[in-house]
């Protein structure tokens with residue numbers, strides 16, 4: 001009422017408001033129609049040039065095909081599954097082709113930008129390693145609310161090169177190994193949480209969501225790793241608030257702009273929350289960063305070496321940029337750049353590592369023979385008393401590098417359950433070339449402006465032409481050294497952290513973190529998924545205790561709630577979920593724990 005009165009005081013009647021809304025809606029619709037025409041035309045042009053594409057319609061693009069392929073998949077199954085299905089069904093989808101097309105052009109407008117994906121490995125190599133295309137607009141837009149794109153992941157060209165060089169030493173294997181004694185504190189805390197959730201007297205404990213705890217662990221590790229012991233301690237009182245601000249921002253990120261999330265994206269409440277979260281990061285990190293800046297500028301000893309801690313390398317980098325006149329000398333510029341860089345490390349490293357830990361644990365519980373071998377290796381390398389694992393690693397951190405079978409298990413789990421990839425921007429005049437022997441030798445596949453070039457690692461890791469016994473979990477393939485052996489992993493084939501100059505800077509940290517977790521956990525407890533208990537817990541949560549006994553009885557029949565098996569992908573209720581986010585384990589992986597005798 002008050003608004004209408006104010007509008008009428010200002011001489012604006014209801015008709016004016018309706019007109020303004022009408023004009024706005026018409027321009028949005030006009031934009032979508034115009035853009036829709038442009039996108040569909042890109043595909044029609046490919047057809048005209050003789051480039052093999054899937055059956056394409058002016059009205060629906062590839063939406064009909066996509067709908068059919070995904071009709072038996074749960075609605076929250078991650079988009080990573082789609083290209084696997086296309087790769088598996090290429091013969092039906094490309095009836096005009098006698099060999100698999102190297103490149104997939106995918107039109108899901110208005111639900112996605114026009115995508116280009118490799119269906120053959122050499123194509124992925126061409127745009128990440130031979131010529132590293134710059135990151136897609138979409139990837140930068142995702143990060144903007146957290147980093148204002150003042151971060152290593154969003155930077156390009158000379159600026160990126162300088163920053164990557166500054167940060168690389170802090171992420172080297174040597175630096176990470178030297179930090180193991182300190183980081184183990186966080187892993188021990190995590191172990192304590194799991195132990196408290198385990199059942200007593202040899203029983204299984206209550207069901208809980210493992211991925212929520214691995215996410216917290218991954219965040220805590222990044223904070224500790226980034227700031228080092230001394231500075232990290234100063235953050236203790238604000239760390240929870242900072243972690244919450246990051247998580248809340250991540251929750252509100254819009255991964256792909258499309259018609260389905262237009263309103264969500266432009267919701268003023270979302271924008272306000274994002275702005276508030278960013279202020280929390282500036283306020284929380286600010287005092288500590290400024291104090292450290294002061295210490296580094298006034299210290300009589302020479303400036304910290306880049307390898308001391310990442311926060312020092314970061315501050316030193318900003319100081320160098322200031323001296324070179326590349327950034328403003330104002331405090332706010334310093335702070336925004338520093339917070340942007342920290343934000344990207346937290347963002348890139350937390351839920352990726354968290355879900356990787358879950359998948360390794362899940363696969364091990366499904367393959368007891370492999371689990372036994374891992375435990376035997378831990379006995380051999382870390383000593384026969386599992387309770388000593390942390391102290392052994394503290395005194396000899398380099399032993400993590402001796403866990404070769406564990407390493408192979410992790411790599412195979414990462415092949416089977418690949419996480420994020422990279423999205424690049426098509427470049428004017430850029431082409432991908434049909435690889436020799438592919439049946440498309442030398443053929444040029446346009447990858448110019450307007451294409452979002454997605455690496456498709458999830459599907460390439462499940463390509464039977466590259467990986468014999470592709471659906472099986474065989475860690476030993478990563479121990480094969482003879483390149484002639486068909487089980488030897490193909491060159492450039494394992495791309496979990498991507499390859500090329502823009503590969504993952506945090507990959508050694510992630511691998512060491514997961515190994516520390518496995519070393520402390522696997523010999524002391526059994527962890528397995530507990531879907532039936534989870535179903536009951538959710539049922540009680542949603543509908544109260546009524547019917548609990550009835551539902552609990554069904555659990556004993558091992559059938560899940562109301563006799564339904566629950567959504568599954570590839571025969572497993574653990575699948576990659578997240579329609580508009582990085583992949584998470586479905587329901588954050590409900591598990592229960594039993595302590596080993």
Ligand code: HEM
Nearest residue numbers: 153345348349352353356419421422497498504505506510
């Ligand atoms: C299992 C865990 C992880 C996975 C699967 C993963 C995966 C990836 C991938 C695929 C990329 C390439 C992205 C692109 O080109 O757009 C990447 C880049 C990056 N990752 Fe990771 N990552 C993990 C852990 C970490 C950790 C622990 C950190 C840091 C603490 C980190 C920091 C970064 C950064 C900063 C980049 C951008 C590097 C650049 O552009 O130069 N990641 N990661």
